[in-house]
Structures are given as structure tokens and as C-alpha cells.
Amino acid sequence: MKATIKSHKDTIVSQIDDRIYGSFVEHLGRAVYEGIYEPGHPTANELGFRQDVIDAVNELNVPLVRYPGGNFVSGYNWEDGIGPREERPKRLDLAWKSVETNEVGLHEFMDWANQAGTEVNMAVNLGTRGVDAARNLVEYSNHPGGTYWSDLRKQNGAEEPFNIKTWCLGNEMDGPWQIGAKTAEEYGRLATETAKAMKWVDDSIELVLCGSSGSKMPTFGEWEYTVLDHAYDHVDFISLHLYWENPENDLPNYLAKSVEMDRFIKDVASIADAVKAKKGSDKTINLSFDEWNVWYHSKDADAKREPWDIAPPLLEDIYNFEDALLVGCGLITLLNNSDRVKIACLAQLVNVIAPIMTVKDGKVWKQPTFYPFMQASNFGRGKVLDVRLDSPTYDTAEFKAVPYLESTVVLNEESNELVIFAVNRSETDSLSIDAAIEGFDSLTVIEATELAGYDIKLTTQEDNDAMEIKVNDGIKAKGDKVTGEFKPLSWNMIRLSY
Ligand code: AHR
Secondary structure, three states: OEEEEEEEEEEEEEEOOHHHHEEEOOOOOOOOEOOOEOOOOOOEOOOOEEHHHHHHHHHHOOOEEEEOOOHHHHHOOHHHHOOOHHHOOOEEEOOOOEEEOOOOOHHHHHHHHHHHOOEEEEEEOOOOOOHHHHHHHHHHHHOOOOOHHHHHHHHOOOOOOOOOOEEEEOOOOOOOOOOOOOOHHHHHHHHHHHHHHHHHHOOOOEEEEOOOOOOOOOOOOHHHHHHHHHHHHHOOEEEEEEEEOOOOOOHHHHHOOHHHHHHHHHHHHHHHHHHHHHHOOOOOOEEEEEEEEEOOOOHHHHHOOOOOEEOOOOOOOOOOHHHHHHHHHHHHHHHHOOOOEEEEEEOOOEOOOOOEEEOOOOOEEEOOOHHHHHHHHHHOOOEEEEEEEEOOEEOOOOOOOEEOEEEEEEEEOOOOEEEEEEEEOOOOOOEEEEEEEEOOOOOEEEEEEEEOOOOOOOOOOOOOOOOOOEEOOOOEEEOOEEEEEEOOOEEEEEEEEO
């Protein structure tokens, strides 16, 4: 089969906000304890953080990590996680039916983020708490000193403010499973008042309002409109969450599911713009896709677990090659919508529906989904070019006219690189590619790689080397043209200098 990619140097979708390569660490399962934090592990540093995990996070080049939840945050008292560790309370975490020891809290997580070279996207509890706890947390974290909360931070060892810039106003407040779930009216009012107080403490922060927990929620659309109608002037982003599943084991349909993501983004952007028009506002609300991933492999095992363990192995999806291909399609979709999606968080980072897994006292290993994320995050920086794709299509149970080729083109003017990311969804056919990126005289291939040729159900748990990025030496460049083949079921990256 043949497909074409056409683009032009000057037709730019958007500058990419690096935060599109964000991720997420929740106090859930073994994400924190036995994940990022395992004192006594052979690679643990003086603060108890696993260096092998930090190394893997660095390979992913993650600029932003959402914390501490997720559902967990809706029952969390942030004050439980500060001060002397031996005085911190153990609490029931009702979200995940676990026991939270609070051994890791705000200071420890900020230390970890610092060591991992990433910023924190901090969520406040709008489930069981509200304006007061949120504004105190901003004061504790960002105020230089001379007040009760900022001086307490200093007393607890952090002389300098943490200066946390990005904040989430609660989590999935529309979901009946959420502790303290709310109607859109209730949440819209609470988020507005909380946002005002938080920004009065520090007007440099950016705030993410909760959108729906998914596009299939019965209140989707109406929720976005109502909460934005309340909070529009006080927030900067609205959130989107999406988890993919393949319980019916229908590969063509599964790989098409990134189409839902594209539709979801465009729908939420339209609703935000409708509120903008109604208000006659000059301000545009952008999107924070702050939870997205595949999540279904672990659900049966999790349903059978007894409650109230400390750091039980929950949501430990073992991913396979088909999941990596869909994550690749998701990354391309986010990039192609980078004019509106400024933040995205792969949910999550370590052990919990994660690209990085750890064995207690043992190795760190990389899931198949690690590889597309690593390549996009490291090389997909700069500006996204508008692409016109011409690809054969197919129909599935849920989707019509799905292109076999999914692709995006990124221009990095700092490194003088043009990078093409692409997935071939076909199970049987290679795609013979003709790409023309006008405006460049002499493109040269720096490297062309592929993740291809694996059984779609291949996992990497038993053998961390079972999957690797390989060289695709059939990719050629001449003038502004690039040609070659994308193998059936493949994730591809072509880096070109110009
Ligand atoms: O990422 C796992 C959970 O998924 C989060 O805690 C919640 O926000 C979502 O439902």
C-alpha cells in the first residue's frame, strides 16, 4: 500500500508546550512505595529514592509529573505529609482501599522531582476539603516567608519556596467513585472560589479545572460548559481523561481508538470556545490531557484484592506490543492537537499503569509503551507542522475510514531537525511512503528507526531485552522528499537534518 505525507516548513500548527510529555505519580499501589521510593534498595540514594528509577525517568525526559492523585487526592490531607516522619499519621485511603503511611509527602516528593529533573503538577483536594486547605498549600509551597505556612515550610527544611507553577483543582469531580463527588454547579462554584484564593496567594500559578472523567460520562459536554461558565475567568486549562481497553481482542478496532482521543480534544475545545463566545472573553482556555493511557489488563486481579494493605500491587498492567502502537498513535494525536493541548500526563509513570516497572529489591524494567514515549519526548520538541496525509483506510466495529497511516511532523529549529513520527496500523501490509516537506532544500537522514516485527501480544516482563528500537535503513531523503517503507504494525521515527 502507498501513503503520502505532505507538509510545509511555514504551515505551523503550534509551538509544542514541553508539558505535553508529562506523566503522573499517584499515592496508589506501588507507585511511590517500592516504585520511586525504596530505602534499602541497592540503588537507593541518601533520601531513599531508587536511582535506577530516576535513570529510567530521565531516559523518558519527563518535564512535568502530576501528584499526588488521582482519586487519592480527593481524601488527602496534605498536612499529613509534612513534619517529622515519625509523627505522621497512618490513614485509610478510601480511594484505593489501602493504608497510607505518609512516609513520602510534599517535601520528599519535591526532592524526588528535583533529583529526577522534573516539575510538579500539584493537585489539591476538592473532594473532602476546599478553599482553605488549597490556599494554605499554595502559601506553604510558594510564599517566600514571614507567614505561618511559609515559615513552617522553612522549619521543615525547605528554606526556598518550591515555586510550583501548575495546579489541578481536584480530580474527576464528576465521577460517582470520587470521594466527595459533586454536581457541575457545586464543583463550578467551589473551583471558582478555590481558584481565586489560590491566585490571590500567588498570581503566577496556572490552574487546571476538572473536565469530565471521560467522554462517555453521561454528563459529558454539559459538565464542561457549566464548570467553565462558572470558573472561566479564574482558570487556565480544562482537563481530559481517557483510558483505552481491548477486552474484545479486536486489534484493528483497538488501534483506531486514538480517533476517539482526537474527537474528544476537538469537542472539549469547541465547548471551551462556546463559553468564550458567550462571555465575549479574549482569553482562550487550553486543554490539559492529564490522564491518558491503556488501562484494563489488571482490572480482574485488582477486583479480587483484600483491602487495607500498604502499597499493594494495584493497576499493574503488563503491556504488550499492540498497547505500544496505540500509545504511539496517542502521542501523534496529542502533537497534532498541540495548538490546544498544552499539558498531557501519561498515567502513570512507575508500577501503576506505567512504562517503568520495578521489582522489590530487584531490577527496573521497561514496558513496550516506554519506547514510543521515550522517542517522542526526546525528539518531538519544537513546532508541529500541519500535515496532509493520504492513506488507504479501513472500517472497524466502532470506526469508519480509519487511515492505516497515523503521522505527525515536528520541526526543531534549535537542533535543525525535522522529525517524522508514524504508526502503520495495517496487520498485513507495509506502507510505501512518499513524504514531501516543502521549504527544505536538502534533507538528510540522521536516523530512521522502527519498533516492528513483534508478536502483538509480546510483553517485556520476562525479558527486558525482548523489544528494542531497530534501525530502518530503507529510509532515504533527497531534496525535500523522504521515501521508504513502514512495516506492518510499526511505530516509526525519522530524524532529518536540514
Ligand atoms: O490513574 C488511575 C486513576 O484513574 C486515577 O486515580 C483517577 O483519576 C482515574 O480514574
